[in-house]
Amino acid sequence: MTLAATSPPPAQPLAALHALVGADMARVNALILERMQNEVVLIPQLAGHIVASGGKRLRPMLTLASARLCGYGGRRHIELAACVEFIHTATLLHDDVVDESILRRGTETANAVWGNQASVLVGDFLFSRSFQLMVDAGSLEVLGILANASATIAEGEVRQLATVSRPETEIADYLKVVEGKTAALFAAACRIGAVIADRPRAEAEALEAYGLNLGIAFQLVDDVLDYSARQADLGKTVGDDFAEGKVTLPVILAYGRGNEEEQAFWRRVLCEDGRQVEDFGKAVTLMRLHDSLSETLDRARSSAEDAKRALELFPDGPVRAVLADIADFCVERVY
Amino acid sequence: MTLAATSPPPAQPLAALHALVGADMARVNALILERMQNEVVLIPQLAGHIVASGGKRLRPMLTLASARLCGYGGRRHIELAACVEFIHTATLLHDDVVDESILRRGTETANAVWGNQASVLVGDFLFSRSFQLMVDAGSLEVLGILANASATIAEGEVRQLATVSRPETEIADYLKVVEGKTAALFAAACRIGAVIADRPRAEAEALEAYGLNLGIAFQLVDDVLDYSARQADLGKTVGDDFAEGKVTLPVILAYGRGNEEEQAFWRRVLCEDGRQVEDFGKAVTLMRLHDSLSETLDRARSSAEDAKRALELFPDGPVRAVLADIADFCVERVY
Numbered sequence: 001m002t003l004a005a006t007s008p009p010p011a012q013p014l015a016a017l018h019a020l021v022g023a024d025m026a027r028v029n030a031l032i033l034e035r036m037q038n039e040v041v042l043i044p045q046l047a048g049h050i051v052a053s054g055g056k057r058l059r060p061m062l063t064l065a066s067a068r069l070c071g072y073g074g075r076r077h078i079e080l081a082a083c084v085e086f087i088h089t090a091t092l093l094h095d096d097v098v099d100e101s102i103l104r105r106g107t108e109t110a111n112a113v114w115g116n117q118a119s120v121l122v123g124d125f126l127f128s129r130s131f132q133l134m135v136d137a138g139s140l141e142v143l144g145i146l147a148n149a150s151a152t153i154a155e156g157e158v159r160q161l162a163t164v165s166r167p168e169t170e171i172a173d174y175l176k177v178v179e180g181k182t183a184a185l186f187a188a189a190c191r192i193g194a195v196i197a198d199r200p201r202a203e204a205e206a207l208e209a210y211g212l213n214l215g216i217a218f219q220l221v222d223d224v225l226d227y228s229a230r231q232a233d234l235g236k237t238v239g240d241d242f243a244e245g246k247v248t249l250p251v252i253l254a255y256g257r258g259n260e261e262e263q264a265f266w267r268r269v270l271c272e273d274g275r276q277v278e279d280f281g282k283a284v285t286l287m288r289l290h291d292s293l294s295e296t297l298d299r300a301r302s303s304a305e306d307a308k309r310a311l312e313l314f315p316d317g318p319v320r321a322v323l324a325d326i327a328d329f330c331v332e333r334v335y
Numbered sequence: 336m337t338l339a340a341t342s343p344p345p346a347q348p349l350a351a352l353h354a355l356v357g358a359d360m361a362r363v364n365a366l367i368l369e370r371m372q373n374e375v376v377l378i379p380q381l382a383g384h385i386v387a388s389g390g391k392r393l394r395p396m397l398t399l400a401s402a403r404l405c406g407y408g409g410r411r412h413i414e415l416a417a418c419v420e421f422i423h424t425a426t427l428l429h430d431d432v433v434d435e436s437i438l439r440r441g442t443e444t445a446n447a448v449w450g451n452q453a454s455v456l457v458g459d460f461l462f463s464r465s466f467q468l469m470v471d472a473g474s475l476e477v478l479g480i481l482a483n484a485s486a487t488i489a490e491g492e493v494r495q496l497a498t499v500s501r502p503e504t505e506i507a508d509y510l511k512v513v514e515g516k517t518a519a520l521f522a523a524a525c526r527i528g529a530v531i532a533d534r535p536r537a538e539a540e541a542l543e544a545y546g547l548n549l550g551i552a553f554q555l556v557d558d559v560l561d562y563s564a565r566q567a568d569l570g571k572t573v574g575d576d577f578a579e580g581k582v583t584l585p586v587i588l589a590y591g592r593g594n595e596e597e598q599a600f601w602r603r604v605l606c607e608d609g610r611q612v613e614d615f616g617k618a619v620t621l622m623r624l625h626d627s628l629s630e631t632l633d634r635a636r637s638s639a640e641d642a643k644r645a646l647e648l649f650p651d652g653p654v655r656a657v658l659a660d661i662a663d664f665c666v667e668r669v670y
Contacts, residue, residue, distance in 0.1 A: 040494045094459060098452040117433040117496055120455055124429060125489035127459070131466055131482035135475055143478065147466035154460035159375045161453055 013325035014056065020322050021064035024078060028060050031082045035129055046110050046122045050089055053107050058326075059189045060085040062214075066193025066207050069319045076196050079137040083146060084189045086130035091153055091185075093123035098157065099244050141195055149188035156180015165245045165270040167255035167263070174252055175216070182222075183215030190214075206313040210323065213307035218330045220300035223248035224293050227284050229334060239280050245270045249299070253292035254283075262286055297331065304331045348660035349391065355657050356399035359413060363395050366417045370464055381445050381457045385424055388442050394524045395420040397549075397661075401528025401542050404654045411531050414472040418481060419524045421465035426488055426520075428458035433492065434579050476530050484523035491515015500580045500605040502590035502598070509587055510551070517557075518550030525549075541648040545658065548642035553665045555635035558583035559628050562619050564669060574615050580605045584634070588627035589618075597621055632666065639666045 018025070036047040060081035067077035095101070096109040097116045103109060111119040127150070134143045160177045163169040190211030194204035226241040227250055241248055247270065255266045268274035269283060287293050304327040314320050353360070371382040395416035402412035430436070431444040432451045438444060446454040462485070469478045495512045498504040525546030529539035561576040562585055576583055582605065590601045603609035604618060622628050639662040649655050 038490060040490055040497070042493050042497060043490065094455050098455055116451070118493065120429050120433055121489055121492045121496065124462070125486060125493065127462065128482055128485035128489055131478070132486055135479040135482050138475060140470055140473060140475060140478075143466070143475075144470040147463055147470050150463035151460060151467055154456055154463055155373060155375055155378065157456045158377050158453065158460065161456065162375070162377060 013322065013329035014058075016322045017061050017065060017326055020319065021061050021068065024064045024081070025057065025061060027078045028064070028081045028085070029057075031078060031133075032085060035082065035086075035133060036126070038125075042114070042118055043122055043125055046093075046114050046118055047089065047126060049107075049110050049113065050092060050104075051085075053104065055088075057085065058218075059088050059185060062186065062189045062211060062323075062326075063192050065319060065323055066190045066211075067197060068193070069207070069314055069323065070194045070197035070199045070203060072193065072197035074196065076137045076139070077193065079133050080142060080192050080196065081189075083130045083133045083137070084185065084192070086126045086133070087146065087150060087153075088185060090123040090127040090130070091157075093119045093126070095157070097123075098161075099240070099246075101240060103240075139196065142192055145188050145191055145195065149184045152180050152184040154180075156182075156184065160246075163247045165247070165272075167247055167251050167266045167270055169247050169252055171249065171252055174247065174249055178216055178219045179212065182219040183212045186215030186218065187211035203313060206310045209310035210307045210327075213303045213310065214327055214330055217300040217303040217307065217327065220249060220296050220303065221331055221333065223250055224296050224300070225334070227287060228293055242269070242280050242283055243275070245272060245275070249296045250287050250292045251283075253295055254287045254290045257290040257292070258286065300331050304328060348657065348664035349393075351657045352396050352400060352661055355654065356396050356403065359399045359416070360392065360396060362413045363399070363416045363420070364392075366413060366468075367420060370417065370421075370468060371461070373460075377449070377453055378457055378460055381428075381449050381453055382424065382461060384442075384445050384448065385427060385439075386420075388439060390423075392420065393553075393661075394423050394520060397521065397524045397546060397658075398527050400654060400658055401525045401546075402532060403528070404542070404649055404658065405529045405532035405534045405538060407528065407532035409531065411472045411474070412528065414468050415477060415527050415531065416524075418465045418468045418472070419520065419527070421461045421468070422481065422485060422488075423520060425458040425462040425465070426492075428454045428461070430492070432458075433496075434575070434581075436575060438575075474531065477527055480523050480526055480530065484519045487515050487519040491517075491519065495581075498582045500582070500607075502582055502586050502601045502605055504582050504587055506584065506587055509582065509584055513551055513554045514547065517554040518547045521550030521553065522546035538648060541645045544645035545642045545662075548638045548645065549662055549665055552635040552638040552642065552662065555584060555631050555638065556666055556668065558585055559631050559635070560669070562622060563628055577604070577615055577618055578610070580607060580610070584631045585622050585627045586618075588630055589622045589625045592625040592627070593621065635666050639663060 032051060036051065037044050063081040063084050064077055092104065093110055096104060096111050097119050101109050102112040110122070130146070134146060156177050156179065159173070159180060163174065163177060187208045188211070191204050191208040194207050223241065226238060226248070229238050251266065255263055258266065265282065265286070269279045307327040308324045311320050311324055367386060371386065372379050398416040398419050399412055427439065428445055431439060431446050432454050436444050437447040445457070465481070469481060491512050491514065494508070494515060498509065498512060522543045523546070526539050526543040529542050558576065561573065561583070564573055586601065586605070590598055593601065600617065600621070604614045642662040643659045646655050646659055
């Protein structure tokens, strides 16, 4: 693994999405900053650290773009996009505690700086804040969608705990983890756009299907990048999943296709005590040998195609085109 | 500290509250059991562990009794009482992680059995579940009350982090911690009863004031019990607060009244590395010397009186009488 001297090429579809919803996104960012203020200074400090750490803001932009696709002309998409980002941020804070991560997007994680206790509690605060904002936005239907998504996220994360160090995890079980921990919030973020615009159920479901498949593609590519990205591109620690004994699709595929000696290797390195730093290289070699990275990417590409297909319910136009390109971006991204 | 051979005397007011709302409470318990089910078995396992560990269920019973006091005749109080208990349970799970507790109500904590990761995530799940139930109950006003309470709880917990090992914490700052981490949920649990019964704002505010003051009394007595209870009565580890360097009102008072040598003692023992097991005895001695336990109890008694006074808006009757007795029980309890 070498540190790259240059940055990745600019991500055109992401820039196009930014251009499309940039004005709204500026209002979302202002609202996020406003609503994370608190007289208990540790809250804005810690929340600011993770909010400012340069995430792509993909989820809230999806809410804004979905609302735009549905011709929504009100103001509630701003509040709801902020809710989506707050839920995501709360999840990240708790994830980093659960994973004992020390780097996220190239900077120290909040738990590394302020400790697990503060990360758990500020995560709870942001999660509550999100529900307060939803109440302000005044739609019980949207509240239901995001409460369901939140429960599904937690469920997916717990499900993932049960797969740790178990390379014999079924692919179907792992895909349920992915749907929970990642795709559910993408799906909810997109569905909301149709719901606040009072569009027919079919459109809400199409946007939900778009988000769900986009989220699956996004996560599977994340899984691949953890073994194949250049450290400087990824902005988080390459090999994190491996170091945590996390069982992802590339691992499951390589394990399933491995011979006895290889399977013994996987069982050993996925246990905390059995792993050595140099095992990472062999893990990548085995993955390449069994095409498990390329097959995971193929599956991601197939989910991205499903996402694009779901958009076909909507008339062709610039918003739909940008959303379709985002599906491709999720597969082709290097970070 | 000696282990008591006998149980504490039966708590009459608690039994009376049980008798008053027992039928409804059975439905609440059934709903809690039903809604914590999940195909991810770790969720009901872990949630069941804490739900079954014999808490007093004071908060959901307060919602039921408040609804009764307001003449509510519908069914939503059942769902909302379950919500209140889910929020409380989620908070306990996260608290035990933050405090690194190993015993709660006499049994091992969930984090001691299943680890911090599962406790954080199942806490998140129960919290989300609670919001799903609120959406089912269909009141945006109630959602607002409980979202606000949840944010205030998290805020209080973060505020408390900043007081750890700092015996020079102002009394007013500590009382804000108490209002946040404990009293806010009591207040919300009670207020809900008036809101679902569509009672005038004054009644909702009276019930909120009752709950808030009850919660303050409850927490201050908890603080005292941590230094004075008999282990067998308390059902959690006596001396937990001390062992965690937690700054509570008895500590603040004893520190403020201590001479230089005593203040140096407090600063030493509230730091993780400075504390020895035998320091606990001296801490209790200093508290008794400076009347800091009795003064904390006096403050609790005064809050309980405020709670009872708030009830005077309602006509005299058996429900009001039970709620008033509960305020006394919170001060006189030995566990």
